[in-house]
Amino acid sequence: MRYFLEREASAQLSSLEVRERFTKSLHDHIEDVSRHAFETSKITQSFAAGWFNNHARESRPTDTEIRSFLAIAFGKLQEEIQREAAE
Numbered sequence: 001m002r003y004f005l006e007r008e009a010s011a012q013l014s015s016l017e018v019r020e021r022f023t024k025s026l027h028d029h030i031e032d033v034s035r036h037a038f039e040t041s042k043i044t045q046s047f048a049a050g051w052f053n054n055h056a057r058e059s060r061p062t063d064t065e066i067r068s069f070l071a072i073a074f075g076k077l078q079e080e081i082q083r084e085a086a087e
Helices: 002-012 016-055 063-086
Strands: none
Touching: 002 016, 016 063
16 A cells, blocks of 8 residues: 555655655554554453453353453453544
8 A cells, every 4th residue: 555655646746855754754654553553452462362261261152241342342442542542
């Protein structure tokens, strides 16, 4: 995707300086998104491991337990996204 964005930017942006600023901004944005995705996946992984150890050790979790897990997990993801947006 970055390739296509940079290619289109080269066609649209008027000077080399403007293109370089665009490229730097794009790189910084990709770094921010990557860091956020990594942090969010670690939060989810940790929560899922703890939940699984508590609910699936001796038997398969029920559909209700799984739905409850998903509701909490997605709630945690939503909280993380809102926290990041507020910063």
